[in-house]
Amino acid sequence: MEPTRATSSTSGSARPPVVVLYDDRPDGLTGLKLAALSLRSTSPGLDVRAIVPGAGETFRAWASANGVTLVEPPRTLHATGWDVKPTVLLHLLDTGADPVLWFDTDIVATRDIRALLAPHAPEVLIAAEEYFWGYHQGSPARTTTLGLDVGRVLPRSLNSGVLRVSSVHRPLLEAWARVLASPAYTAAQDAPIPRRPIAYLGDQEVLGGLLGSRTHADVPLVQLRRGVDIAQCFGPSGFTVAERWAARDRLPALVHAMGRKPWNRPEAGRGGPGRRLATWWEQVHLDLTPYVEAARPHLDGLDEPIDWVGPLTRSGRLLARIGSPALRELPLVLVDTSQRGMRRALGIRQVPAEAAPSAARGQPR
Known part of the structure; x- marks a missing residue:
């Protein structure tokens, strides 16, 4: 995990960050609680703060009881979802927190995260690697689509589910x-994903494009390794066969429930045969995802129903007999790998690399 650009001060131990959790979805609070509980358990002493617009008294009481500092949303917050990340991080820096770690609310920690962060000085920006099937890995397209000159090409796309920044990263x-x-980014979010230019797919694509630009190419960057430091569980094959085999004895320090969340299961038995099959597939996946196993030690602290915790399907109960949490889902992983590989080879539902001519003009640098 060496920085992509070395500096004279990348050695030594960085001070622990302030961790910020953010969610503006009512059904996202289960994940936020699990993220916080896992951090309080595995990384004791970390300053964990949460921003929850419109937080009710029940959540406020839970946060107070579990050592989570509730922070009011900044007045500058005009976006929603993950698009708030830079605004939230700048707000925390403004209040004196430095460095700051953004931590997605669908991630749980299985051991002390400070071991991943401490070797890198504050000027090193820390993010994660995108899951294996992410679009256009190792491509300058994110930068060129923003209309910027390429200064470097990241060999693996950036995932901003975990993001450590400090005051030097303000620009x-x-x-x-x-x-x-x-306007270009806002307009792209209204289009179906396969029709969005790669740079406007989501917040992390923009950040990756900026980091690849000549203007920001000297920002030292470390990406946590997928399958080693973080399990990117986007469907069964987001956490690949090779990554699962390497993690058969111990899950990575971070487990990320990308896509549908286990506490938001699809309703079974609805629709035609194809829809029912897809629902069954997702139910089995949510029975067996390593995220649930990583979250299991913290379920009692949720103070809410946990009827979503499986295995709830017959297939899930059968495969759950496999001892290793990383290997229980292998039959699904093999099938999912085949269909994803075929879709990639045939160009089915892939995100275009290039923008429409009008989309790349006038982007802030």
């Missing part, structure tokens, strides 16, 4: 916020 965060507020 990058401000540029990120400007692009996320731009």
